[in-house]
Amino acid sequence: MAMSTLLVSLVATSVVMYFISKASWKIGAILNFLIGIFLISYVFALSTGTTSELGTLFGQKLQLIWTNASYYFSLVSLLVIVSVMLFAIKWLDSQKYPAAFNMFLLMMTAGSLGVFMAADLITLYIFWEIAVLSSMLIVPMGKKESRKAAVVYAVMSASGTYMYLYGAFLAFQRYGTLNISEIAKHMVSDPSTGIKATIFLLLASAGIAKSGIFPLHTWLRIAHGNAPDAFSAVLSGQLVKLGSYVLMVSVAALPSLKIFSNIPFYSGIPATNYFLIALGATSIIIGTLMAIKQDDMKMLIAFSSVANGGYILIGIGTMDPIGFEGGVLHVFNHALAAAVIFMAFASVVYRTHTKKISELGGLIHKMPITFLAYLFAIISLAGIPPMSGFISKWMIYQALVRKGMFITAFIAFFGSIGSFLYVFRPLAGVFLGQLPKKYKDVKEVSPIMWLPMVILVTISLIIGIWPFPILKPIEGMRMDFGIAPTMKIADSSHWLIKGFAGNWNPVLVFNLFLIGFVIAYILYTLFPRPKKVDLLAPHKKEGAPINIYTGGEFIYNPDLYQYNTKFYAGFERMYEKHPSWEKLLEMLAKFFYDLGEWVHGWFFRPSPSAYTFWVTLTILIVFWVRW
């Protein structure tokens, strides 16, 4: 099947899927999953360089091309989406709009694949909008706040998208083509730096908005935090990666090093790229600091997505061979980790109906598999070996150190440390600690729900040990984009990843960790178990004073005294009065509303007199100008 046929039929199928799901959402969900499996096999079978044509739009051919980048990004996306599709087969019974969810999920898949396949800017835009539109319609299916979230998401995304569109047409107007590779050629030979930089930044802004890079990051918290729980996994794990893809296109597919070779800024990195790197670094700081503060576990991970988006951008932005590979690999790692984390949260919410960390606790015994999946995912997210998350971060650090970008490197390290803090908070608050009494009957979720998490975690672990299968397309991509094409980084025959300050042997490291783990487990079994004390006295009725005393007083609200309320209070106090970018954007939105009020007050008055006045005044102004 040609790629164009596939995409068109996927969009069409999604509409059919609505009616199937209307009859039985379960069949719809299963069909969705099967289609997802088919798509993965399809992606594996496709050979790079395949092209396909979608049709023509105002005289421009809409072309699709299958490259290493398409392969890599599609694979990552499909892994996440298919897991969520599997997850949804059971999870959807807690949802209000299962049929529409199925439809839009499939449509979004088609849109995302189209983005990765697009060979020209307009095709990319079309599928981009399809993905945005369909995901935007899933977001408000959540709780009350999700309605507002959808609007914020749509507007933020649109602001980036329309800048992109402007850039695309600017490029078209200047170079007469929309094809990405041809634009790249033209841009290299174009002498005008100003226009090139404008086009570059405009194109990148779609990616900035989508992958939640500062200053357009605020929608992540609202949208990821309030979207339907399982869909947050797709949002954070997959949709955000569309942004990374566009960033990669604008930085690497349009060879920024060559295009902007006349404006080097710092150790060979052009000013434009450095600007993006600075944005990425800012995102890391903001994402990390804000994530630490969150009590809502989904918002917490949403902010961590902001920070990780920053890592990806920094990695790609350096255009250093190892940094680039690190950044692209981080796409994979973060996608899997975020997807697992959100699915784990979805499972918790599915059972407990709350996403407040301070209301939860001790679920480790009730939901052990979810806990384990979560644990491994956060290890990967925090970048601790032996999970794959470490490798990408290590590669990014290597590049930063080599380029001598110490401030950025410092920020990246800071982000890593911060990530330990914030991923530990839900771990401690949700899974460890005391189990509130009301959750004493909570059960592990069904296998259909934990299976996708386990699969993803396993993949992540395997890649952490043996990253070469995934590094292969990344290396191919690097060759395609012509970033140090002679250099070889992944050396699978020696089990090595070659860095500048040393090589990394993932298998060896894993074995070391395995040994360490075994020793730790032996020590654990040798020492006596701690004794468990129930937080609520078992013989008391709920709500009655409890026989926990402090300072001679009864404690009426044990939740407040639970240690995961205000988990990092001391640390948070350090930046309590931080300036809020979110507020600034809200002010911007409010500005438009106020402008509306103002316009309404001035020009759309209830009395006809005012109209007459404006009509006459306009005539006079026109007269004055023209006469």
Place this chain on the structure above:
Amino acid sequence: MSALIWIAGGMMVVAAVFAVEAKRILDSVIAMSALSLISVFLFIAMRAPDVAITEAAVGAGLVTAVLLVTLFRMKGGGDE
């Protein structure tokens, strides 16, 4: 003739200002009607008998009548 037109014009302007600024709506309508009637003179001066007769019948006559009747229906309208 020219002087007559000037006088008529002056009267029309006065009538128009009065029609616009009059306190009572009734006065205003009557001033408007007067304005229409004077315009009939202008039309005749400009050799437009057809227009004059139409303006006299329609503009000055019927419009005034319609406005007066509606004014009556509104029981004085917004004489505030």
Place this chain on the structure above:
Amino acid sequence: MISLLIAIPLLLAFISIIWRSLSKPLFFLASFTNIVILITSWFPNGVEIHAMGNWKPPFGINLVFDNASFYAALVVNAFFLLTSLLPGLVGNYGIPLMLLMAAANGFVLTGDLFNSFVFMEIITITAVTIASKKENFYNAFKYLILGGIAGSIYLLATIFAYASTGSLNMAHVSMAGISSSSLVAITTLYAIGLGVEAKLFPLNGWVSGVYGGNDLAPVILGTSVSFAALYMVGRLFGTVFHGNGAEVLYTLALITIVIGEVAALRQRNLLKTFAYSSVAQAGVVVAMLSKGTGTAMGLAYFHLTNDAVAKFVIFLVAGFLVYNYKNLNGVFKKHKVLGASFSIASFSLVGFPLFAGFQSKLRIIMEAFSMKDYLFPSVMLLATLIEVGYVVRWNVKLWFEEETQEKAETPVIASTLALILALVLITVFIKPDIFLGGAMKMGNALADTKDYIQGVLSVVKGGM
């Protein structure tokens, strides 16, 4: 033959004043006949004229039937036909609608400046009548006053044109050498006179009140009449005055776009929101028209057609909702078909892919870029951004908010119509030529002054 487009609705309107109860079927009959007449004379691909009373132009009044007026008449009558299928909406207003149809056809077809003024006044008066439905008297009155002023200014412009050329015939006026100063006077006055019907800022104060006041007015005024008015903008400033005064229109249009969207954003009333959005879209169209080339004008009318179809659906649905529910939260859960049509239409308005608006919006931006105009696309994209805000907000509110207990019966015909039009919007995305072909022909016909003059003044053809 084309004079029948005006004669038939008029005749039927006169007849139905005698038998009032017949007005609804006669309205349907009139619009249906008109569409049949138009279809039998598909795209003339030349300029045909119909000299009224066999008085040849520039002496007598003539109707001009070329690709431009054909396409405009087709769109205008199509929306009347659609409206006539909705007896519940038409109510007692069959006669004003028939008159409006005759006037809109006349406005589109006429080749005479004063004649167009007469038809514009009929449009104003019938539109005011329609606007006063559901006791929306005050807004109708405002519209009447504003329309009256605009009419006077339009008339003054016409007289200036007559005094400086000695003719009222558009073709003759366009070829007569008008001195540049009187051209400025004429185009300034016309820009303002037409600005009211074309919803240009700041002459559009009536729009929200009239469109937001009842269910019938926006459906017909926001589609047919708006198309006719914007057609006249293209005809006058494109064909007759060769783009003189275009910069005024361009500036006003850009302001209109921003103001319209901003005002729409703050609106809490569904109908009024989209009334303002229709203002903004008119701004987009006028900005494109002011460019004066055939392609630009064709794209403008392509966009306008898409917008009109989308607005028809939106206003139809919104009118139903606003007058049947007190609380609109989640109403689409009860009316899924209406909801789907509304969403499709509103997304088409924004220009999301898969829907018709995408085709026109992108083409317009592209055309503007190719004319080295960087300001207009950025204004348009900014406007679209705001549009995304309120369109998504309304869609989310109407689909996902907690619903209330209120209930109303789903109108079957309206749902079907809305759904069909929504599907049309999707089809246009796939095959834009459905609208684009005609619109481009229209644009080219409007830009081709020479052909127009040639057709009107040298070939005198009465003919059926």
Place this chain on the structure above:
Amino acid sequence: MVYGISIILIGIGIYGLMTQKNLFKHIVSLSIIDTAVNIFIVATGYVSNGKAPIYTRALPGFSPNSFVDPLPQALVLTAIVIGVGTLALGASLLVRVKEKHSSINVENMKGVGE
């Protein structure tokens, strides 16, 4: 001269529309503008020493510029009637406005605005 009168009248009418709070005055002002525009139109067709455009026994023949321009007069006939239509509709709307909002003074009307 006649032009001047009509232009000033238009100005007064516009002034009335802008300042008056009573909606009835708006109709009156609109009517003033209508009349003024009509005078303006007829004035554009005036020829000094021209005769009224009617063939009579006393004035048997045609020669250039012996008549005033009849076309503006014909237009004005139409314009007058159109003006009547507008005003009558406006007046009847006002009747209902008064019933609904209990006043026709912009400042005292109830339930208007937004």
Place this chain on the structure above:
Amino acid sequence: MRRLYAILVAAGLIYMLFVFLGTLPLYGKVDLSNRVSAHFLAKDVNSVDVKKWVEGDKQVPSREKIYGRKGFEDESANVVTSIVVNYRSFDTLGEVTVLFASAVGIGLVLGGMKRMGYGRKPNFILRVSTGILLPLIIMFGIYIFVHGHLTPGGGFPGGTVIAAAVLLLYLSNEEFVANMKTSKSLEGSMGSLYVIFGLAGLATGGAFLFNFLPNGVVGSLFSAGVVPLVYMTIGLKVGSELSGVVAEIHEEREG
């Protein structure tokens, strides 16, 4: 303050129009030979070579036109009438439609049921003189529109005069209610008749509103082909229409 702004803006408008006035020919100094109306006056539109005319070769009509003879293409002595009802008859159809639309609109807006009373007894003189004047007024109205093509006046003033008679009836009699059914029927059928005249022209002469009747002699009552018929139609229509408007504004909604 508001007034000041208003005065300023209105003064600006006046100034603008005065400036625009400079683009017009001076008052009274119009050269008709540049205008289409020269040929309306000479009534030789059909003999003009349009191609030359529009290109600036104004063919000044010089033919002697004699009152009371044949040879005109339009026979109404009143040139304004010949323009209104013949050369630009389509405008007039529009004009009739405006009035009709307005009447329909008023009917829909007011939608009254019961007659409004003036709350006082009409005085004796009014009542008696109405009885005497009424036929005279109506006669006068009819005269005006029947002679529209010969003398000043025509369908519109004639119809208005008839409506004035109806108004008089309303004023003089508290109980009087016009028969709306008749007036509507007259209005509708007369309007239709006008369109049918137009369609007849289309059928016989190939153009809408074509003058399909033979012309007579300028100055006689039965001349100018379809013009007097159309003016009568218009007169009756306007008369019934405006009577309807007068009746409608006298109607109140019950309750």
